Amino acid sequence: MTEVRATETMVAAGANELRDGEVVVVGVGLPQVACVLAKRTHAPSLTTLLEIGVVDCGPVDTPVGLADSRIFYGATCWSGFLDILGMNLHRGIVDVGFLGALEVDRHGNINTTLLKDGSGRVQYFNGSAGGNDVASLATRIMIIMRHGKRKLPAMLAHLTSPGFGDGRARGELGLRGDGPHRIITDKAILGFDPESHCASLVSVHPGVSIQDVVEHTGFPLHISDQTATTPLPTEEQLRLLREDIDPQRVYLT
Amino acid sequence: MDKVKPVADVVRSIPDGSHLALGGFAIARNVNTVVHELIRQQKKDLSLSQCVMGMDTDLLVGAGLVSRLIVGGGSLDRFGRVNCVNRARELGTVESLDTSSLAVCFGYLAGALGVSFMPIKSLIASETLDRLESGPGAEAYRRMTCPFTDEEYVLVRAIVPDVSFVHVQVADRNGNCQINGPRWENEEQAKAARRVIVITEELVSTDTIRHCPERTVIPAHRVEAVVHQPFGAHPTSVFGCYDYDSEHLRLYVDHSSSPERIQDYLEQYILSSRDYQEYLEKIGGTERLMKLKARKDRGY
DSSP: OOOOOHHHHHHHHHHHTOOTTOEEEEOSSHHHHHHHHHHHTTOTTOEEEETTTEESOOOSSOOSSTTOGGGTTTOSEEOOHIIIIIIIIITTOOOEEEEOOSEEOTTOOEEOSEEEOTTOOEEEOOBOTTHHHHHHHSSEEEEEOOOOTTTSOSSOSOOOBOSSTTTOOHHHHTOOSOOEEEEEOSSEEEEEOTTTOOEEEEEEOTTOOHHHHHHTOSSOOBOOSOOEEOOOOOHHHHHIIIIIIOTTOSSOO | OOOBOOHHHHHHTSOTTOEEEEOOBTTBSOOHHHHHHHHHTTOOSEEEEEEEEOHHHHHHHHTTOEEEEEEEEEOBTBTOOOHHHHHHHHHTOSEEEEOOHHHHHHHHHHHHHTOSEEEESSSTTSHHHHHHHHTTTTTTEEEEEOTTTOOEEEEEEOOOOSEEEEEEEEEETTOOEEOOSOOTTHHHHHHHSSEEEEEEEEEEOHHHHHHSGGGEEEOGGGOSEEEEOTTTTTTSBBTTTBOOOHHHHHHHHHHHTSHHHHHHHIIIIIITOSSHHHHHHHTTHHHHHHHHBOOTTTOO
16 A cells, blocks of 8 residues: 555544444535545445435545536435425434535634635635535534644634534534534544533644644644544555545545 | 527516526536526626526626625535635625525525525524624524524525526426426525526427426426527536536636636627527537537436
8 A cells, every 4th residue: 555645544534433324414525535435334324415405325436526417426315405404404313514614713613705814805715505504503513624724723714604603512502413523634633622612632643743733723722641643544445545436536635 | 388488588578686596506507598698688786696606606797797696605616616706705896695505595495485584593603694694684684582492593584586597407398397316496496486487408298297297396387488408508517418518617717717807708608609509609519519418327
């Protein structure tokens, strides 16, 4: 096996967080790859839902996004937003919401709307789409993103989708679901303290130091005495990712 | 009743200032046939609504014809962002009510059910809601405590578009239309609108529709007109008919990333074309389009 890429560790870590039998609403990109990987390994009864109206898809070609017909292929049901985001997510039966992000703060609040440069000039991105709905309503939220001071800032440029708000419990904020559970980056896995709802370090990826993670995080990060090392993807996971799931490295760059 | 009409006639019946709901999602089933004609006829001061914007909304904003948006989000998937929309937001030339996919869908659902609002548990504790409440969304988003459970809700006001456009695979001349693949907000959006216009890849007999009525998403009595335009969503995809045109989408994103170059695109591909057929000739005609045709067993 050649050297393991950071994206492969991220995707395997994401897959490992999913349990067999769970229902997951998935965003574009690495979350989708992680779900396919989980389904092909330890979680064959995982149900993936796409907001566009696709249940349990089985793509045989790599899609470029949610609106790509490649991701409609092999589904067990085609419906729409009202079914997926309404009668599944809003209904309260979605276990995991798996999202990407432009920025995430220490309370797991997500920005997917805009960034501001030093002079305050605003640049817009894709916005919420189903992101706010998923973050508001799924039982646990997993975020998968690159690690960096500007990706994990002290203050978001915009709060598109809520985590723990200013650090309060979800019920107090008026939100359903248990809120952010994991932030999986190319350096580490972060979790959240059950009392303070602040981000803490769960594990660092092989070859990454705790200091490196702290230096590249824009907010103060709680470090416990027993920070683990993220397991490398197994040979089986790597083989599936490289030969089957994303052979052209559309996502696993 | 035969409702098949040329797109130019349909668009002529739309007044400036109308609220139009577009049936596309990112790079899938965009109502580009209508969008091109709206640009050719320079319909102005439009309000547009849609759960997830694609090239359809981006083109109309790029052409300077849009004053207001009610949207959940938008992208061209991995090809790029909705550059014209984002530029207009940055410059403040468009009033944009940015919500979430479900909030827009619930707005349409309320419209379709004939109720004035729908309670939702999204948007709470977000800047998305703060911005709506302190800006142009103040009249459409309110909070309420449930009188039965004391739970806090956001109320999404019903969205009732003047005209809804939806691009489908199959329709008959009466307007019965069938959608293959996922349907995002197509049904709620169309049924919320005062007028529904269908653009279809293929015209079939009503007997064909009757053969599989479970596939009919919007039945004829809700439809005002049918436009027949094969490859009418190009360069976006139509499941079961053709794939997206990667090359043209890249060319579009390249143009849309600059305010000058988008004008070149509009001139070269839309304004200087007599009709959609001429546009299809310009992008390579039958030879190019045949390469995009879907494999029957895959749908793309």
